[in-house]
Amino acid sequence: MNNNESKAISKLIKKDFNKLGLTILMKELLANLAVIIFAMFITLVEIIKDPNITNYQLEKVLDNGTYNGIMSIVAVLVSFIPFLIYRGKKFFYYDLKLENRKFTFRTLVFGFIVIIAINSSLVLFSNILEIGLNAIGLSANSALEDLDALNELTVPMIIYSCILGPIIEEFIYRGAVLRSLQKHGKRFAIIVSALLFGLMHGNFFQIFMGVGIGIILGYLATEYSIKLTIILHIINNISVQVLSQSTSYVTNNTNIIINMSLISVSLIILIIAILRNKNNITGWLQANTTEKGIWLKFFTSILVIVVIIFDLFSVISSIKPIS
Template identity: 30%
Template sequence: MKENFLYGEDKGASTEESLREEESLREEKSLREEEPLREEESLREEESLREEKSLREEESLRKEEPLREEESLREEESLREEESLKGEGLLREEELQRGEESLRAEESLREGELLKEEVASTQEITLEDQHALRKIRKNNIEWDIKKIGRAMLSNLAISVVFVWISMFIIGIVFGTDKLLSEQGYGNGGIIMAFNTLLTMLVANTLPFMRCAKQIQVNSKALFKKVTMTKQEMMTSFLAVLGLNAIGTTIYLVLDWGLGYFNRSLKIDEIYIFDRLGIETIIWGICVIIVAPITEEYMFRGVLLNGLKRYGERFAIIATSVLFGLIHGNLYQGISVTLFAMLLAYITIKKESILPAIGLHMANNLFSVVISILITNTGEVGGIINGISWIVLCVVGIIILIKNRTVYRTITNDEKYKGLRLKAICKSICLWLVVLLYLYTIATTIVPV
């Protein structure tokens, strides 16, 4: 019984389990069957959504098309309006331009008429004033040249007076027998040295300080400090020495030419540094220090600045020729005239006489050294002098050729054309000085 009972229970349990399994299987089948349906529904929903979106987009596009058309129409209308406005603006600009051109033409005509009237009126005025202006210019240049002529004549007179005074004093102190001895003029002794020193200190300064005030030249401004590069200083110094050598060459050619007429140019021994003595020391001070300072103050200072207002070229030539004349001989006169032109040019460009003083000192020092070599070394000194002369000639010519365009920058005031020569001719004092120095130069031409 127990076994049947147990067996019965087991059989009932198994049936329940089988039922449960069948139900689960049925559920699974139903789920499986439902899944494709759900997928189909989802797909249908997605399609319906897509269709709705496409419909909405079509509707929006349909709504936007009339708006776009309206905008395009508006843009076309605005462009047409702008074009019409531009056309009207161009027409207005053209009208304005035409009006301005007509106004300008009228103004030019009026200005032309006014100019004609002014020219007609000013012609009458200028015809009256031209003579007055020319007269003022004439009076100014004549006044300045007369004062310069008086200063030059005073310089010459003081030089002569100092010669006689110095000779008188030394004759009393040393005796009259020393006046014509070897310490006299022949070898450039103490008489000539002392006289030259006094002449440079007095005759070259006092008359020209007074002249500077009369012709309105500021003496202090002449010594204005300037700067020069080493290249400028060296080039200028070589140019000065080269011009000296060229002047010596011209002198030798003239002397050779006069030989055909049985004439020769006499060279006076102005100073000789053959022995050490008081006269030699005085000569060295005169030549290397005093002469450059006083002569540059005279010529490149007072005279050049007084005359350059009437033309720089005129001032350079006039002062350089006068500077050559006062040396009283062609041997020095030709050379110093040439290098004086260069010093005058440098003074005008630098607006100071300090560069000219330095170059003048260097040139005179070089001449003293060459003189000592020639005097104390004989033939060797002569050879050195000849070689240096040839080299400096070449150097001078090269520098002048290289700087030929620079020297052309010198101006010449055409307002005073014709007045300069007339003013010189009217200066009696200046002519006396020129004639006296020309006479002195003529005495150096002697028969062979």
């Protein structure tokens, strides 16, 4: 291959990456626009109902779990449109249907245990980083207020957080994104889709968990199918909701014991599994190398850079001085 051909191929690859970057950017802009329009609509309705309503009363209405749930459902559905345009028929005939192996109940259980272990260890990692932020007079705890809104037990919020949200996120990140990148190698596709999945959360406490879980789900999607990752994502979100709600019914000490038990057991199982399968893991990594220069092409694509900066701005903006 001569130099001109190499440059032409490189240009085509970067064009493809920029197309993906544009799709993600449109997805995030549409989601934010949907939230703004929905909030404006609710505000208008409330003002018509009560012209003397105060700003405080309006904020209480907009913070309502039912409205938040409906708003989240609308936003996540709208955000999926750019990916349907981006992948077209490939989404239905390839992204969703590709299946390398049938998964068993054992695969499902072990996958869930691994997710719990990754989730738990990265929660500890985030807490350690929070301590580091505190040492320099900063805190990211304001981000937890946004997460609390997702834990309200209203029907729309349950539908969003436990069913629709996980399904659409899997359609996007283990479907459209991962499948479109897989031609550059499984390892590249898994890591990049996981990174974009973590950044998408725009939240200091979720970005690390998103990347970690994204890697596990990405691997399972490539080796099995997106059906498995959808089920696991739904189960994970339901378990998070159950654990979150259970804290109000048990003492703080009991809650700590439950969490530490889950962390300990899941991590022990994960470590044993890694040690027993280290040769298989090494073999898989060696068999799925990434083509030379592809990482540089991806991270120097203009619209990919814009997406990363856009998401990092959301993460950084949640870090504030300790009051």
